[in-house]
Amino acid sequence: MKSRLFLLSGAFCLTLIGLSSGCGGVADGDQENAEQLAQGGSPISVQLDKLGDPNWRPVDFHQFTSKWFKYQEVMTSILPPPDHTWSPSLGVGPGAPHEGPYDHELAEGMAASGHIDKSSFTRAEFTHGTYLIWMNVPREETAPLGSSPDSAEGPIIPNEVFPINVTIQHSRNGVLDGAPAVFDVPAPSASPAVDGHSHFPMWTNDSSGSYVKKPGAASYAWKITMVDAGGAGWAIEVPYYVSN
Numbered sequence: 001m002k003s004r005l006f007l008l009s010g011a012f013c014l015t016l017i018g019l020s021s022g023c024g025g026v027a028d029g030d031q032e033n034a035e036q037l038a039q040g041g042s043p044i045s046v047q048l049d050k051l052g053d054p055n056w057r058p059v060d061f062h063q064f065t066s067k068w069f070k071y072q073e074v075m076t077s078i079l080p081p082p083d084h085t086w087s088p089s090l091g092v093g094p095g096a097p098h099e100g101p102y103d104h105e106l107a108e109g110m111a112a113s114g115h116i117d118k119s120s121f122t123r124a125e126f127t128h129g130t131y132l133i134w135m136n137v138p139r140e141e142t143a144p145l146g147s148s149p150d151s152a153e154g155p156i157i158p159n160e161v162f163p164i165n166v167t168i169q170h171s172r173n174g175v176l177d178g179a180p181a182v183f184d185v186p187a188p189s190a191s192p193a194v195d196g197h198s199h200f201p202m203w204t205n206d207s208s209g210s211y212v213k214k215p216g217a218a219s220y221a222w223k224i225t226m227v228d229a230g231g232a233g234w235a236i237e238v239p240y241y242v243s244n
Contacts, residue, residue: 043119045239051225052232055142056157059103060135063222063238064115068129068205075203078109078133092201094149094190102137102199120241126206132222132238133203146195149188156196161228162187168204169223177220185226217243 046061066074075092076084083105085095110117121130138155146156163184170177188197204222220240227233 044117045119047237049235051227051234052230053142054228054230054232054234055139055144055161056136056228057139058134058136058226058234058236060106061132061238062106062110062115062117062134063130063132063240064110064118065121065125065128065130066115066205068131070129071203071205074115074131074205075133077113078106078115079201080109094188097150099151100137100154100198102135105199106133106135106201119239120243122243126242129205130240131203131205133201134236135199135201136197136226137199144196148194148196148198149190150198154198156198157200158196159187161196161230161232164226164228164233166202167225170206171221171223173218217241 044061044063048058072086076086079092082096083098084092086092118125136157138157140155143155144158145153146158147153148156163186165182165184167180167182169180185200188194218241220242222236222238222240224236225233226236
């Protein structure tokens with residue numbers, strides 16, 4: 001299985017061998033949010049399980065097909081300059097300071113670039129390339145105010161909750177499919193120093209050779225766990241289906 005994972009505003013680019021299973025039920029108060037993520041005409045389903053009481057949250061999920069090896073072109077079409085910039089070490093990261101809210105930036109970029117959300121892919125689309133993208137933003141009811149690369153004062157994901165540890169796995173028909181990717185999201189490295197992130201987007205993409213080894217229709221799922229330095233975070237599950 002060929003796939004790549006990029007932290008859009010951090011210095012991470014790694015190749016995944018595979019991606020796994022189960023994230024449990026959605027915690028009280030988060031089911032409505034999970035359902036809202038899948039509304040607006042989007043066919044994708046997102047399950048969120050809150051771990052502890054994080055002061056940040058993942059939002060604005062999208063899943064689509066595009067050439068997996070054209071990731072720079074794909075991602076800069078969704079988060080274009082000047083608000084975001086591309087660099088070999090950062091992927092798509094902070095560009096010109098810009099005001100929020102940031103929880104619809106990816107949706108707006110998807111519409112502008114012509115990408116379409118899907119939860120079912122043909123074999124050709126799956127081997128061509130599939131993407132999952134999402135944004136991480138402060139929970140304004142609990143997040144502090146401070147400086148970020150985007151403003152002198154606003155809601156932030158504060159430096160003290162970083163690093164945020166991320167594990168991404170994949171499942172096929174409910175069975176783990178390959179090894180997990182594990183990495184840390186750092187605090188912003190702006191100069192002069194800032195108090196935290198106003199938002200940080202993430203994405204993973206896949207072009208699966210495992211379909212050739214295991215042909216036939218199958219149910220897959222992206223499985224992500226994000227846990228901050230205080231032990232709080234989110235478990236995320238996004239299922240999809242691949243036909244013959």
